[in-house]
Amino acid sequence: MRTTVRKIAEEAGVSPSTVSRVLSGRGAHLISPATRERILAIAEQLEYTPNTAARSLVTGRTGLVALWMAQIYTRFHARVIQLVEETLVYHGYDVLIRHIGFAHTQHRWNIGSVDGILAYECSLYVDSIWKRLHRRMVPVVSMGAYYNKNVDHVGVDLHTAGVQAVRHLSDVGCRRIAYLVNAESNVAGDARRDAYDTVAQERGLLREYIVAADQSRSASSDAVQQYLREYGTPDGIFCHNDEMAIGAYHGLRQLGVHVPDEVALVGCDGIEDTEYLDVPLSTICQPLEEMCQVGWEMLCQRMSNPEREVHSVILQPRLLVRASSMR
Amino acid sequence: MRTTVRKIAEEAGVSPSTVSRVLSGRGAHLISPATRERILAIAEQLEYTPNTAARSLVTGRTGLVALWMAQIYTRFHARVIQLVEETLVYHGYDVLIRHIGFAHTQHRWNIGSVDGILAYECSLYVDSIWKRLHRRMVPVVSMGAYYNKNVDHVGVDLHTAGVQAVRHLSDVGCRRIAYLVNAESNVAGDARRDAYDTVAQERGLLREYIVAADQSRSASSDAVQQYLREYGTPDGIFCHNDEMAIGAYHGLRQLGVHVPDEVALVGCDGIEDTEYLDVPLSTICQPLEEMCQVGWEMLCQRMSNPEREVHSVILQPRLLVRASSMR
């Protein structure tokens, strides 16, 4: 039987109210120092821990924030989780993690009893999702891609960065630049594909898509190898993300194709792994810390003021040129 | 204002009890089909979601399981999180994630209101920790390393696997085998170090430790390079984990040392990355899926029977020999 407020009250010879005021912190200043100390001492000794269910029931808040993630797979995702966890725990919240997958796995999208949701790279553009969130008045901030003008959002301008990246490939002399993408996420409006298309048109290049089955390294490696055998060798590849870039690099090596002399490579995300290949990969670095920080602040705002108008913040990533695209 | 049981009861012309029995599922069989259907329809229409705080208050259970992790850093950790999440959600639980760090960051070790804890690679051997858990009667299963005979545990026999790995290095002709480890986790009883020591003695090899500042690739790379310059080149390195092995590989490349001809390399964990280096790394594959599965089952047992005697399950990993240790 766990220690309760009532128990402590009896022990200290005061009422539960007084104990609650001290222990919840909300009315501690109203209580005389002597009583407060006594209560704190007893609580400590009896190893009191508040019953959060009871507390939530009356306050209406749970102290829980959900972190929704479309995928939990790469080192990049681990970093997102770690950063979010750090931020939220620092501010007194617990983090409930949910791997919700993509738009077709909607059975996973049920909202629990949380004070707010940080949705990282989730398909909130799907009407049935955000409308339900909206009806329930659940504070939610969408992070990363998949912008929806009805939901608070902090993202990264991957279009601009993508344009820079593809132009960069062109600038170092590439004339056949392919875009490596996975079959699944080839949704309309993907910023990186748009960037690729834009520059391809701007520089009068033919568009070549290398489509991998999924975002894994092996699928990317396979796709690249098959593509080269079938269509010959492009001289540059812009990759949807770093995982796929590493896969591409691997595939090229398998074929004995030199990076960057024969094929220049640029990835996206800025994960640490790209630095530890024999030929370090150029990439677009995402400002993750900043994104978490801003995401949290927006969620706070929304939680304290549900009627607030919808905001959107777009951060600037930066192109990091390494050996894989230097000539 | 969210829909409550009372509201539905009024709407359906029945008592809250009846609604509760239908909606909680616990007494649905007692209710007449007609009433049940009517209640379900109304609940659906009014988008009822139970108030978990109220429910927890009376049932005493929260539907929450905490996942404690010492680190959230690598792709390996992402995989652990993903597997645990999948298992728990499948069984109707939500996952609360907590990055608790190592033994010295005890301020993070406060137990929330959860039904149980899965502690992955956490220093539960520290008395103050597990004793508190024990007093609070919180069901907890320790996963991975750091075995404590007072706590349920599912682990991997890294000693046996480590012995196999180091013997393997010896078998392919290595006479100077070093152990690459990080300074922090050099705790007494580390299975891999013990394995290394065992085989070193068995085969009459000198023990050589390469100590990196931490588990990062860069620290490992640096440590290896400095060690080689100072003490010459061993012909085999057994690495604490794959991250460090990748760092070591990188460091050797920097020095122009060939893997595996000059130095053979074996890591530990079985992360996907090891497959995608120019020289794929030998490693010890951990049976993660199985560990999650077993961990969950043990936690279930403990949750339903707190008095149960302490169990420990040790799974067998397997040594995967790749190019980095083939001669």
Place this chain on the structure above:
DNA sequence: CTCTTCTATGCAAACGTTTGCAAACATTAT
């Protein structure tokens, strides 16, 4: 010495759900 003001504490209701027990009703057996 009385009246006011302030400080410290207690009372009791409320939060939304579950559940043991009792009661109402329907059904069947005698």
Place this chain on the structure above:
DNA sequence: ATAATGTTTGCAAACGTTTGCATAGAAGAG
């Protein structure tokens, strides 16, 4: 028709906390 049995529902208490309002006592003002 009555009793016995089985099915379906309602009543009311309980879970542990918080908080608006009231009150008792202390301190200060007149």
